[in-house]
Amino acid sequence: MSIIIDRRLNGKNKSTVNRQRFLQRYRKHIKKAVSEAVNGRSITDVESGSQVTIPSKDLNEPTFRHGQGGKFTHVHPGNKDFIKGDRIKRPPSGGGKGGSGSGQASNSGDGMDEFTFQINHDEFLEYMFDDLELPNLVRKQMMDAQEFNMRQAGYTTDGSPDRLNIVRSLRSAHARRIALSGKDRREIRQLKRELREMEVSPDETDESRAEELRDKIRELNGKLKRLPFIDEFDLKYNNYVKVPSPSNKAVMFCVMDVSGSMTQEIKDMAKRFFILLYLFLQRNYKEIEVVFIRHHTAAKEVDEDDFFYSRETGGTIVSSALELTHETISSRYSPKDWNIYVAQASDGDNWEGDSSVCSKILCNKLMPLVQYFSYVEITDRQHQNLWREYESVQDQHPESFAMQQIKSANDIYPVFRELFLKKTAKAN
Amino acid sequence: MSREPLSTGSEWTFDLIDEYDRELARIADGYRLDTYPNQIEVISSEQMLDAYASTGMPLMYNHWSFGKHFLSNQQNYQRGRMGLAYEIVINSNPCIAYLMEENTMTMQALVLAHACYGHNSFFKGNYLFRAWTDADSIIDYLLFAKSYISQCEEKYGIEAVEDILDACHSLMNQGVNRYNRPRPVSAEEEKERQDERAEYIQRTLNDIWSTIPKQESTEEKVSEERFPKDPEENLLYFFEKNAPLLETWQRELIRIVRKVAQYFYPQRQTQVMNEGWASFWHYTLLNTMYDEGLVTDGFMMEFLHSHANVIYQPPFDSPYYSGINPYTLGFNMFCDIKRICENPTEEDKRWFPDIAGSDWLDTLHFAMKNFKDESFILQYLSPKVMRELRLFSINDDEARSYLEVEAIHDDSGYREVRESLAAQYNIGNRDPNIQIYNVNVRGDRTLTLRHYMHQGRPLDDSCEEILRHVHRLWRFDVVMESVDEEGNVKKTRRCPPADGKESR
Numbered sequence: 001m002s003i004i005i006d007r008r009l010n011g012k013n014k015s016t017v018n019r020q021r022f023l024q025r026y027r028k029h030i031k032k033a034v035s036e037a038v039n040g041r042s043i044t045d046v047e048s049g050s051q052v053t054i055p056s057k058d059l060n061e062p063t064f065r066h067g068q069g070g071k072f073t074h075v076h077p078g079n080k081d082f083i084k085g086d087r088i089k090r091p092p093s094g095g096g097k098g099g100s101g102s103g104q105a106s107n108s109g110d111g112m113d114e115f116t117f118q119i120n121h122d123e124f125l126e127y128m129f130d131d132l133e134l135p136n137l138v139r140k141q142m143m144d145a146q147e148f149n150m151r152q153a154g155y156t157t158d159g160s161p162d163r164l165n166i167v168r169s170l171r172s173a174h175a176r177r178i179a180l181s182g183k184d185r186r187e188i189r190q191l192k193r194e195l196r197e198m199e200v201s202p203d204e205t206d207e208s209r210a211e212e213l214r215d216k217i218r219e220l221n222g223k224l225k226r227l228p229f230i231d232e233f234d235l236k237y238n239n240y241v242k243v244p245s246p247s248n249k250a251v252m253f254c255v256m257d258v259s260g261s262m263t264q265e266i267k268d269m270a271k272r273f274f275i276l277l278y279l280f281l282q283r284n285y286k287e288i289e290v291v292f293i294r295h296h297t298a299a300k301e302v303d304e305d306d307f308f309y310s311r312e313t314g315g316t317i318v319s320s321a322l323e324l325t326h327e328t329i330s331s332r333y334s335p336k337d338w339n340i341y342v343a344q345a346s347d348g349d350n351w352e353g354d355s356s357v358c359s360k361i362l363c364n365k366l367m368p369l370v371q372y373f374s375y376v377e378i379t380d381r382q383h384q385n386l387w388r389e390y391e392s393v394q395d396q397h398p399e400s401f402a403m404q405q406i407k408s409a410n411d412i413y414p415v416f417r418e419l420f421l422k423k424t425a426k427a428n
Numbered sequence: 429m430s431r432e433p434l435s436t437g438s439e440w441t442f443d444l445i446d447e448y449d450r451e452l453a454r455i456a457d458g459y460r461l462d463t464y465p466n467q468i469e470v471i472s473s474e475q476m477l478d479a480y481a482s483t484g485m486p487l488m489y490n491h492w493s494f495g496k497h498f499l500s501n502q503q504n505y506q507r508g509r510m511g512l513a514y515e516i517v518i519n520s521n522p523c524i525a526y527l528m529e530e531n532t533m534t535m536q537a538l539v540l541a542h543a544c545y546g547h548n549s550f551f552k553g554n555y556l557f558r559a560w561t562d563a564d565s566i567i568d569y570l571l572f573a574k575s576y577i578s579q580c581e582e583k584y585g586i587e588a589v590e591d592i593l594d595a596c597h598s599l600m601n602q603g604v605n606r607y608n609r610p611r612p613v614s615a616e617e618e619k620e621r622q623d624e625r626a627e628y629i630q631r632t633l634n635d636i637w638s639t640i641p642k643q644e645s646t647e648e649k650v651s652e653e654r655f656p657k658d659p660e661e662n663l664l665y666f667f668e669k670n671a672p673l674l675e676t677w678q679r680e681l682i683r684i685v686r687k688v689a690q691y692f693y694p695q696r697q698t699q700v701m702n703e704g705w706a707s708f709w710h711y712t713l714l715n716t717m718y719d720e721g722l723v724t725d726g727f728m729m730e731f732l733h734s735h736a737n738v739i740y741q742p743p744f745d746s747p748y749y750s751g752i753n754p755y756t757l758g759f760n761m762f763c764d765i766k767r768i769c770e771n772p773t774e775e776d777k778r779w780f781p782d783i784a785g786s787d788w789l790d791t792l793h794f795a796m797k798n799f800k801d802e803s804f805i806l807q808y809l810s811p812k813v814m815r816e817l818r819l820f821s822i823n824d825d826e827a828r829s830y831l832e833v834e835a836i837h838d839d840s841g842y843r844e845v846r847e848s849l850a851a852q853y854n855i856g857n858r859d860p861n862i863q864i865y866n867v868n869v870r871g872d873r874t875l876t877l878r879h880y881m882h883q884g885r886p887l888d889d890s891c892e893e894i895l896r897h898v899h900r901l902w903r904f905d906v907v908m909e910s911v912d913e914e915g916n917v918k919k920t921r922r923c924p925p926a927d928g929k930e931s932r
Contacts, residue, residue: 002449002466002544003522004442008529012474015481015498021586022495061493062598062890062897064860070885071825075849077752078743079818079836086833090824117499 023123029054030119034127039268042304044278044290049120056115125279128272150240159237168236176234181224188220250285250339250371252277253325256307257346259296259316266378267308270345273376273412277343285339291328295321297351301328316349318386319357326365340370348377350386359389367397375403376412433724438532442470445527448537449544455716456545459789461709463548464563465522468540472529476516477501479526483692484516486524487570489577489684491593517543519551519695521563534730537723541713546706553797554701556694566691572619573684580677592678595897596664596685601859603664603689626676629669659863659878663898664689666864672873673903682901697800697855704758705796707739711759741817752817752849760813761804765792768810775811801853809846811837821848826884860887865909873904881912886919895923 023030033052119127155168195213198206254274256267281288292307293299296314299321325342333340350358367373375390377383383405394401406412434451435444445468456463471479481498482488518524525543527536551557562569581589596603660666664686668679695702714731717723723731741756742748765783768776769791772784783791795808820836821844834848835841851857865878877898879887887910899906910919 002446002453002468004445004449004468005470006442007469007471007475007526010471010475012472012478014475014478015495017490018481018492018495019498020495021490021492021590022499025492025590059496060890061594062893063601064599064862064879064891064894065888066860066885067888068886069826070881071823071827071883072885073821073823073834073848073851075752075819075821075845075852076744076749077741077817077819078745078749079820080743080745082820082833082836084833084836084838084841087830088822088833090829090831115496115500117503 023119026054026059027127029058031127034119034124037124038128038272038275044288044304048124049118050124051116052119053114053116059115128275151243152238153241154239155236156239157236159239163237163240165236165238169230169234172236173230173234176231177227177229181227184220184223188217188224191217191220249287249289249337250281250341251289251291251333252281253291253293253328253340253342254307255293255295255321255325255342255344257296257316257318257321257349258294258307258310258312259314259349260312261316261347261349266345266347269378269406269409269412270376271308272409273345273406274343276412277341277374281341289333291325293321293324293328295324299324315351316346317354318346318350319354319361322358322361322366326361326369329366329369335369342366342370342373344373344375346375346377346386347379348381348384348386350384352385355385355389358386359393362390362393362401363396367393367400370400372400372402373397375401376406377403378406380407431721433727434722435533436724436726438534438730440531440533440536444533445470445536445540448533449540451717451722452537452541452545452713455713456549456709459709459712460793461545461549462552463523463545464520464552466544466548467522467524468527468544469524470527470529473505476526476528477505479516484518485570486518486567487574489570489574489593490581491597492590493594493597515539515543517547518566519547519557519561519563519691520566523548523551523563532730534727535734537714537717537727538710538731538734541710542706545713546709547702549709550698550702550705550796553793554694554698554800555798556698556800560694561691569687573688576680577684580681584677589681591900592681593685595900596682598894598897599663600685600689602862603662603686604693605662605665605690606856622680626679629676629679654866655869656864656867659865661861661863662686663862663864663877667901670867671901671903674901694800697802697853700754700758700761700801700853701796701799701804702758703755704760704762707735707755707759708762708792711735711763743818757805757813757817760816761808761810762792762795764810764813765795765808767812773812779810780808802850802855805846805853806850809849811842814842814845819845819849821845857882860885862908875902875904875906877906877908879908879910881910881918884912886910892921892923895921899923 030052033054034050037050155165191213195210195217198210198213252274256262256270258267278288278290290304292302292304294302294307294312295316295318296312297317297320301324302310321344329335329340362373377387387403387405390401390403394403404411434447449466449468477498479486480501481494483494488494515528516526523544525539525548527539531539551563557563577589577593656666656670664682667674668682668686671679674682714723714728718728739753739756739759741753742750766788768780768784769786769788772780777784795804799807814837818837820841821834823832823834825832835844837845861880861882863878863880864875866876868874868876875898887908891908895906895908906923908921908923909917912918
C-alpha cells in the first residue's frame with residue numbers, strides 16, 4: 001500500500017524563483033555589497049561570485065512576540081544542585097541564557113546579527129554592470145567569457161539551404177551522371193562507330209540494320225536524357241564547427257596619475273574603468289597580463305595594491321609614464337606576440353610643457369605598437385592642455401584611440417561602446 | 429521465529445526499501461497503527477534544501493521569504509554548519525515522506541518507521557489534526573493557492589502581491605481560529621465559491637460602512653456599541669471580511685495565508701507528542717524487527733547511535749542547550765506510560781490509579797488521540813520522568829532583581845513543575861494574546877487592537893513594524909493598546925504615530 005517514487009531526477013531548482021525574488025527585493029543591499037567587493041578585490045579577480053552580507057534586522061519578518069519583562073516561569077532540564085527557593089542573579093539581559101536562563105529563546109533562530117549568502121559570477125557582474133549602466137547586449141557579450149568562431153570543416157551531405165555549396169554539389173552531380181551513364185554511352189559510341197563504318201563501307205548498306213542501329217542510339221540517348229541533372233543525393237553543404245576564439249595573448253597597461261590631486265574616489269572610478277577593460281579583453285583573449293604603471297613626476301611599475309591604494313604627492317608629468325610604457329613594451333611585450341592595450345586614467349592635470357611631449361611620444365612611439373589606447377579624464381573641471389593635445393592624437397588615430405571625460409560611473413560606458421563598435425567593425 | 433536478515437550492507441536499493449516497508453507495515457499493523465497510505469519519495473540533498481525553504485510542502489506559492497530561508501539554509505549546509513533532517517513528512521493523504529538519498533539503509537529504515545508509521549498514524553489519529561486539517565485536500569488547495577497568487581502577480585504586479593503577503597505573514601499566528609472549527613478547504617469548492625464570496629463581502633461591507641444614518645435614535649445607540657461586538661481573535665479573518673478598502677483579490681490572498689496558517693496550527697500544538705510518538709514507534713518497530721531476526725546486530729548499533737543522538741537532552745548549563753528537546757520529552761513520556769501500564773510502582777499507583785496496570789497499547793492510543801502537548805503533559809508527566817530529566821522551574825519576575833527556583837523534581841515540587849511545563853506548551857501563553865477590540869465605525873475608522881497582557885509581559889518592539897503591516901491592510905489609523913489583567917491600558921502604540929500620544 002506504500003508507493004515508492006524516485007524523485008531524484010526531478011528538478012532541484014524549485015527555489016530559484018524565490019531566490020530571485022529575494023535578490024530583487026534586496027537589490028540595494030546587494031549592489032552596495034558588490035561595489036564594496038569591487039573596491040576590495042583585484043581587477044583580474046572578476047571570475048568568482050561574491051559573498052553578500054545584509055544586517056538581519058533589515059530583513060526580519062516580524063511576528064507578535066513577548067518582549068523582556070513581566071513575570072513568567074520556565075522549566076529547564078538537568079538540575080544539579082538547585083533546591084526550591086534558591087535565588088540566582090539575573091543574567092544580563094540580551095545575554096541569552098548563560099546561567100539559569102531567562103528562557104527568552106527567540107523563535108526566529110539563533111540570534112544571527114547578519115545574514116550572509118553567496119551570489120555567483122554572473123550575478124556579481126550583473127550588479128556591477130547595473131552600476132555602470134551597461135546596455136544589455138553588451139552585458140551579455142561581456143558575461144559570455146567563452147566566445148566561439150565558426151570555422152569551416154569539410155562538407156556534409158545535409159544541412160540548411162543557406163550552407164549549400166554549389167560547386168561541390170554540381171561536381172558531384174556531374175560525377176554521378178558520368179558514373180551512371182558510362183555503360184550506355186560506351187554502347188552508343190559502339191553503335192555509332194558501327195553505323196559510320198556501315199555508311200562509309202563500299203558494300204551495300206543493310207538499310208534495315210542501319211535503321212535498327214539508329215533506333216537503338218535514339219533509345220539510349222533518351223535513356224541518358226532521363227538521368228536527372230542534379231539529384232538530392234548530389235547536394236553538398238559546407239560544414240562548420242565551433243571553435244573557441246581567439247586564443248592569443250594580450251597585455252593591458254593600466255596607467256594612472258597618483259599625484260596629490262587624485263582622490264580615492266577618483267581612483268575607485270578609475271578602477272571600475274580598468275575592470276571593464278579587463279573584462280572586455282578577457283572575452284577576446286585567452287591569456288592576459290596586466291601591467292600597472294603609476295606616475296606623478298616620475299613613473300614606476302608597481303603591483304596592484306600600490307597602484308590603487310598608496311598615496312603620493314607632488315606634481316604631474318604624464319610623459320614619464322608613457323615613456324615607461326614604451327620601454328616596457330619594447331623590453332617585454334613584443335607587438336608580434338602580444339595585443340597591447342593601454343588604459344590611462346587621470347584627472348587631467350599635467351605639467352605645462354609636458355603635454356606636447358606626450359602627444360609626440362604617443363604618435364611616434366606608442367600608437368604604432370598598440371591595438372587600442374583609451375584615456376579617461378575623471379574630472380568635472382575645465383579641460384586643460386593635455387586633453388587638447390590628446391584630441392589631436394585622436395584625430396590622427398581615430399581607429400585606435402578613444403578618450404572620454406568621466407564625471408560619474410555611468411560615463412565610463414561610452415568609451416567601451418566605441419571600443420566594441422570598432423572591434424565588431426574590424427571583425428567584419 | 430528467527431528469520432534471515434533483510435540486508436547486511438549499508439547500501440539501500442529500492443527493492444530493499446520496499447521490503448523493509450512491507451515488514452514495518454506488518455509489524456505496525458500488529459500494534460494497531462492506523463495510517464494513511466504512504467507515498468515515499470527519494471530525493472537528493474539539493475531537493476531537500478528546496479523542500480526546507482517552502483515549509484516542507486511539495487508546492488507552495490512564491491515569496492521572497494522562502495528565498496531567504498533557502499539561501500540561509502544553503503549557506504549553512506554548504507559550510508557544514510547544519511545537517512539536513514533525515515526526513516520530512518507531510519500531513520496529507522496519501523502521506524508524503526521524503527527520504528534523502530545519502531542515508532544508509534539503516535537510516536532509511538529508521539526514517540520509514542519514524543515518518544511513515546509514527547508521524548503518519550499521529551496525523552490520522554490525533555483529534556487536533558482530525559478536527560482542523562484536511563489531509564485529503566491540502567495539496568489541491570496549495571495548487572489552487574499557487575496558481576491564484578501567480579495570476580494576481582501577473583495582473584497586479586509582484587510588488588502589490590508581496591505587500592499583502594508580507595502583512596499577512598506577520599499576522600499568521602493571529603490568523604487562526606482557536607475555538608471554532610473552520611470550513612474544510614478544497615480547491616474546487618474554493619474556485620466555485622470565489623465569485624459568490626466576492627459579491628457577499630462587498631454587500632456586507634456596504635452594510636457596515638453605510639454612512640446613511642438610519643434613524644437618529646438608533647444611531648446614538650449604535651455609536652455606543654463596539655464593532656465587532658465581541659473581540660475578534662482571528663485578525664486575518666477580520667481583515668478579510670471587514671477591511672474597508674481592500675480589493676477582492678487582496679481579500680482572497682489574506683484567505684489563502686489564513687488557511688495555510690490554520691493547517692499548520694495543530695503542528696505547533698503537538699510538537700512534543702508528535703515527535704515523541706514517532707520516536708517511540710521507530711524504537712519499538714525496529715526492536716521488534718530485531719527480535720524477529722530481520723535486522724543484524726550492526727544495523728541495531730547504527731540505529732541506536734542515531735536514536736541516542738535524536739533524543740539527547742543537553743542540560744541547561746550546556747553550550748548546546750536551547751530549550752527542552754521535544755523528542756526527548758515525548759519519547760520518555762510515551763515509554764514511561766508503557767512502563768506504568770506494565771510494571772507500576774507504588775508511586776505510579778498513587779499518581780496514575782486509572783492507567784497503572786491497564787493495557788499499554790490501549791492507553792497509548794488513547795493518549796495519542798485525545799491530547800495536545802499542554803494537556804498531555806498535565807495528564808501524563810510522571811515523577812519518574814521529571815526525576816530522570818531533572819526538571820526544575822525558574823521564576824522570572826521583573827519586579828525582583830533575582831531569579832528564583834520555584835520548584836524542583838521532589839515530592840513537594842512535582843505538581844508545580846508539571847503545571848509550569850504544561851503552561852509553557854500552551855500556545856495561548858506563548859503567543860501574545862491580541863484581539864480586534866473596536867472600530868470607530870461612525871468616525872475616522874480607527875481600528876483598535878488590544879493586547880491582553882499575560883502576567884504583565886509586554887510586547888516585543890517588532891510590534892511597531894507589525895502595526896505598519898496592519899495599517900497596510902486596514903488603510904486607516906491603527907491603535908494597539910496593551911491591557912493588564914485588571915483592564916487598565918498600560919501602553920498605547922499607534923500607526924501612523926501621533927505626536928504626544930505615544931504612551932501614557
